[in-house]
Amino acid sequence: MPYDPSAFPPFAVTVDLVVLTVRRDALCALVVRRGEQPFQGRWALPGGFVRAEEDLTAAAARELAEETGLCVHDPRSPAPGSGAHLEQLATYGDPKRDPRMRVVSVAHLALAPDLPPPRAGGDANQARWSPVGSLLSQQGGARHEDQYGQLAFDHTRILADGVERARSKIEYSSLATAFCPPEFTVGELRRVYEAVWGVALDPRNFHRKVTGTPGFLVPTGGTTTRQGGRPAQLFRAGGATLLNPPMLRPEV
Amino acid sequence: MPYDPSAFPPFAVTVDLVVLTVRRDALCALVVRRGEQPFQGRWALPGGFVRAEEDLTAAAARELAEETGLCVHDPRSPAPGSGAHLEQLATYGDPKRDPRMRVVSVAHLALAPDLPPPRAGGDANQARWSPVGSLLSQQGGARHEDQYGQLAFDHTRILADGVERARSKIEYSSLATAFCPPEFTVGELRRVYEAVWGVALDPRNFHRKVTGTPGFLVPTGGTTTRQGGRPAQLFRAGGATLLNPPMLRPEV
DNA sequence: GGAATAGTGTCTGTGAGACAGTATGCG
DNA sequence: CGCATACTGTCTCACAGACACTATTCC
Structure with missing residues (x-):
């Protein structure tokens, strides 16, 4: 019917x-x-x-x-x-x-x-x-x-x-940037992943991986020191929506 | 309201x-x-x-x-x-x-x-x-x-x-077995992947990968020759639903 | 200087893809 | 025999994870 x-x-x-x-x-x-x-x-x-x-x-x-x-x-x-x-x-x-x-x-x-x-x-x-x-x-x-x-x-x-x-x-997508302000540092993005997944990530491997994925992050040229320590580069989300290779959750 | x-x-x-x-x-x-x-x-x-x-x-x-x-x-x-x-x-x-x-x-x-x-x-x-x-x-x-x-x-x-x-x-899941009869060969499963993705897969690497993923396939002991050539082992779907490591689609 | 964070380099194991080679059926 | 399919082994490259090291700021 x-x-x-x-x-x-x-x-x-x-x-x-x-x-x-x-x-x-x-x-x-x-x-x-x-x-x-x-x-x-x-x-x-x-x-x-x-x-x-x-x-x-x-x-x-x-x-x-x-x-x-x-x-x-x-x-x-x-x-x-x-x-x-x-x-x-x-x-x-x-x-x-x-x-x-x-x-x-x-x-x-x-x-x-x-x-x-x-x-x-x-x-x-x-x-x-x-x-x-x-x-x-x-x-x-x-x-x-x-x-x-x-x-x-x-x-x-x-x-x-x-x-x-x-x-x-x-x-497998760049959606984590939706949790970030328009400009953000790699450390801030890492803390987003850590909060969402509830795990700790190695800051050095994370940095290498995330800056090495084409289209994920675009440097804006600015720096910030809002976390203390050495000033960090500021980025905004790049055009890529699907990440290749993907970020992998540990302990799967 | x-x-x-x-x-x-x-x-x-x-x-x-x-x-x-x-x-x-x-x-x-x-x-x-x-x-x-x-x-x-x-x-x-x-x-x-x-x-x-x-x-x-x-x-x-x-x-x-x-x-x-x-x-x-x-x-x-x-x-x-x-x-x-x-x-x-x-x-x-x-x-x-x-x-x-x-x-x-x-x-x-x-x-x-x-x-x-x-x-x-x-x-x-x-x-x-x-x-x-x-x-x-x-x-x-x-x-x-x-x-x-x-x-x-x-x-x-x-x-x-x-x-x-x-x-x-x-x-990333064992869902491809839902396209197969209760017992099937690795070659039949590969043809399912090829049909769904519309690509050709290397039979040898596919075989090694799929039989090496724990919980994906369980041998039933039987063999079949319905495709011609050397008889193939029969499998049924194992208990795993999430595949680790996943099968990867080529050319992504 | 000490602490904290940013960023780079190096090593190692795992696994994907390429492909040689062997096993076993059918005609 | 040739041919098709099943299955195993080996090589290479890429990348994930571990971690040493340097850089730059604030206290």
Whole structure:
């Protein structure tokens, strides 16, 4: 029965956002506190309904702007500044995932440089960056329960999928630069990899590898000394999106 | 406005299937001829509405069974025989992708061993395997137009995304075995890689690599001579799902 | 000077690709 | 026999990881 418009089950379609950033050497996700039932008072991923004439990506970009003020990179134009990377993650449609009605949520993954603490969006009374380690390690225990608790709905699962996507994607793409400001040093980029993967990397091999991959980094000519020590060259992201050879996660 | 159940835009949700197999050394996709408007008479990917109390994956598995008779592997149980691999691909929700109404389609990717020509499903009056090269190379030209034409809706895009997913996923996972019968030779597995990637591989290096990757292949003890030449050992898929080291596509 | 970070050089093991050579079936 | 396919061995180059060493800043 292909497409009988007169008799199809009614669905609500939402977008949920896994917004990741690196703050103080930790991978953090944006969560908002729910003001309504169900899961009132619990933390959840930001999201909302897709509008009637709105594309899915446009809905995700709109929600991202509402929650963070970030604009989205157009992947085709050389990114000027503090735009974010946005891509579709997966779709979650278990009939019981929302107790009130049938909701299909198209989750998106956004990667952003470190930002000032988020302003509360129009539709969320509280928002914060939380380390993903804390959000994902709630194995039924009571630790930090007041601080975080389990995320609402199936958002823990969605967050885990988003984090895994980010971890694997920075291996073979230049996406790690989306966590960095427009100009950054090799050391800053290395700390991004270390935070996302949760491992320590050899600074010397990392430097040789990352500067030797064509199209990954472009020197801007400037230097900085914001980390202490010898001044470091500043770079911006090069045109390459796929890294060849890839960066390899240790201990696989 | 998170979740106002009384006022959300109504959506129809469907699943579309990219079902791939390898036939006669070519990567082929399952297409069905549409019996209704719009795009009546054009080829399209199989698919249909998600039912009111049905999970997305269950809907995809149901459609797959209706079109091909295939059962889906449970990835957790050791796969006995000719089940298919099924995974979510991506979700397509452009407001204009269906001219009649707002339809969000959750596309799934299925990989199956070579099958007898498909029986027409209950909701499709014709079905066939077509080489993906023919389906994807319709650059506005008129060649093969009677045979294939452009796929209906945005299905060319969905198919292209599914093929690219399959091409990249057999690099770092053992998914290529999903294209093989329960027992197969190294040469047959190599022809799967060659068909999916569209390249020629060195049989000797391939053999050394694939038999040296732990957990990828398990010898069954039997041999076969169905390709002519010296009899080849028969294998079945091992327990490993992630290949380390990965198979690498040449010319990247 | 001492600590910290940036950047370069050198060695070694692993593995991919190229390809010689052997084994075993069919006609 | 020739031919096709299966399988093993060897060589070379590239690169990942380990780590010594130098450079430049701040204290």
